[in-house]
Amino acid sequence: MINRLTLAALGGAFLLTACTHDAPVEPETLVEAPTAPQPVTEAYTIRLFGADIGELTATTTGADIQVDYEYRNNGRGPTMAETIILGEDGLPTHWTIDGNTTFGNKVAETFALDDGTASWVDTTGPGSEPATEPRIYIAQNASPYALSVYAQALLADPDHTLPAWPAGALRLEALEDVTVDGGPEPIATTAYALTGKSLDPTYFLMDGEEQLFGLVSPRLLIVRKGYEDAEAQLTALAVRLASARYEAIQAATAHKFDGPLRIADVRIFDPVKKALTGPVSVRVEGTTIKAIEAANASHPDETVIDGKGGTLVPGLADMHGHVGQDDALLNIAAGVTLIRDMGNDNAKLAELIGKIGDGTLAGPRIVRNGFIEGKSPFNSNNGILVSSEEEAVAAVDWYADQGDYFQVKIYNSMNPAWVPAVVAEARKRGLGVTGHVPAFTNANAMIEAGYDEMTHINQVMLGWVLEEGEDTRTLLRLTALQRLPKIDLDSEQVRHTLDLMVANNVSIDPTYAIHEALLLSRNGKVQAGMADYVDHMPVGVQRDARAAWSNIETPEDDVAYAGAFDQITGTLKRMKDRGILILMGTDMGGSFTLHRELELYQKVGFTPAEILARATQEAADYVNLGGEIGSITPGKKADFFLVPGNPVEDMKAIKTIELVAKDGVVYFPSEIYPYFGIEPFTEVPQITSPAPAE
Secondary structure, three states, rough: OOOOOOOOOOOOOEOOOOEEOOEEOOEEEOOOOOOOOEEEEOOOOOOEEOEEEEEEEEEEEEEEEEEEEEEOOOEEOOOOEEEEEOOOOOEEEEEEEEEEEOOOOOEEEEEEEEEOOOEEEEEOOOEEEEOOOOOEEEEOOOOOOOHHHHHHHHHOOOEEEEEEEEEOOOEEEEEEEEEEEOOOOEEEEEEEEEOOOOOEEEEEEEEOOOOOOEEEEOOOOEEEEHHHHHHHHHHHHHHHHHHHHHHHHHHHHHHHOOEEEEEEEEEEEEOOOEEEEOOEEEEEHHHHHHHHEEOOOOOOOOEEEEEEEEEEEEEEEEEEEEOHHHHHHHHHHHEEEEEOOOOOOOHHHHHHHHHHHOOOOOEEEEEEEEEEEEEOOOOOOOOOOOOOOHHHHHHHHHHHHHHHHHEEEEEOOHHHHHHHHHHHHHHHOOOOOEOOOOOOOHHHHHHHHOEEEEEEEEHHHHHHOOOOOOOOOOOOOOOOOHHHOOOOOOOOHHHHHOOOOOOHEEEEEOHHHHHHHHHOOOOOOOOHHHHHOHOHHHHHHHHHOOOOOOOOOHHHHHHHHHOOOOOOOOHHHHHHHOOOOOOOOOOOOOHHHHHHHHHHHHHHHOOOHHHHHHHHHHHHHHOOOOOOOOOOOOOOOOOOEEEEEOOOOOOHHHHHHOOEOOOOOEHHHHHHHHOOOOOOOOOOOOEEEOOOOO
């Protein structure tokens, strides 16, 4: 067993005799000293969308495990070195983790179990508890090799469940046996699901000797070296396992009522008037809003849900997503019924859209953007990778030929010289153009080349602080934001960029909330964007809420990053004042983070009603769906959510959702959240079934 090697001492009895001239010597038995444990090294390849992006190695010597873990995608990724020491019961007694997270935050995590006390230090600070029963430590920043440690301990437990430090419990479930091909020889494994640490299960494989074979997910794969060719089989397995889970949740929580549905006694947010109506009720037939009538209107054939004077809001739009199955369901629970996907694995996204469309899975409407990236040592691995202008233009044509893409999105490693040709082909084929600013150019040049929209506010502002030749394919595109406080936002260079945006009718997708997390999160302090819901989350999410993203080592770093966020807010204020269209999206999965994204725009000068209008009807109009969705209007799709409060007076009201409808299918978040280890925020509203036929 990999984490609890038992090396038997090689002992032998040797009869040694020596003679003198006149007396024999009694035989003496000697036992050879135990042989020192020999190191056993396991190596894994990290792959993303068909590309090798890093490695993990684990060397076990007796009870000691040394782990090195690193990958790079899109110019960034974690680097970790771990030491794990196991006790006789297979549970960690000491664990140290050093390195840095994806965005550069330093990690110096420790755990020790000594003299009946468990103590630890992670990014949230120190903690300790008496060790009165067997428990396992959940490491905050562990490498995926921690799965091996957890699995060994849980497999040895009768019910495969152990209480954990700092809180909660870990549970292991065997799912199915899998024979993996794609390596030197087929290998028999078992697929497991680990739950208790985060919102979703972690799926991984152990071989017949209970050694870690790999971690599987629909996107990222960590697999034993030599079995890289099994990627298609293993990612398909991950999709199937996750799909089975989400299909079961959909079957249990999607309410399709027989006959018409009425949401009674509500006020509706009108995104055109930017105000609430008086008390009304809404009749839904099938997928469509049929009528808006008096608050107490009723008909014997209806199922009635009592809104109790709450507010019915059109479904929200996240204008910057990269959607997976987990995002899809949690966005529905958060009232998000439209997502613009800004780049993905094209085949997997198409499959997901199909399952949402046929009702197999819950999820928002998804508007697709076609991701085009240049090949480089720093490239992302989404969408289509190109190495010439001809390939870039051909990628535009491929997306256009599919018939359901809204824009193409240009990324960091694209050669800036190819952009005019990409824009010209996109115009010819009826696609818009958005994206990052490729390395070694600036926002002004991309606006002049024909971008319709700029993605991420930092991509625009970096042009004001970078030196010639600096490479934004790396984390520099984030760390260089420390320079922003030196910029005069009323200077000529800032005004010139905004003038270009106005003159060329260029919009902006700032992803405001992700910049708040990047620039303002601090170790040991709850991120402002998570404060309203973090206590409802699993332990892993709670710890992450108290971790910095960036490497902030000095008081000067602290001041510079905080000042950078103020400069972002100031720039967005100026954009709003100039009439530049600001689109509201997260790049963080949406759901709870979209609620924070919307809330933040009050800092820029938007009223709650203006924000809700932008995130509903105006977003739908932007992606050419405004005739179908975006407002609660007879004839439109029944996409809306119910909150007990008044979000026009207080934006925080959108965070407490009782009901969500998408295409007339009703979901109650309080039924969905327990599947993710989330404590619900509301109760199911009162439902009255139709009167029985006479």
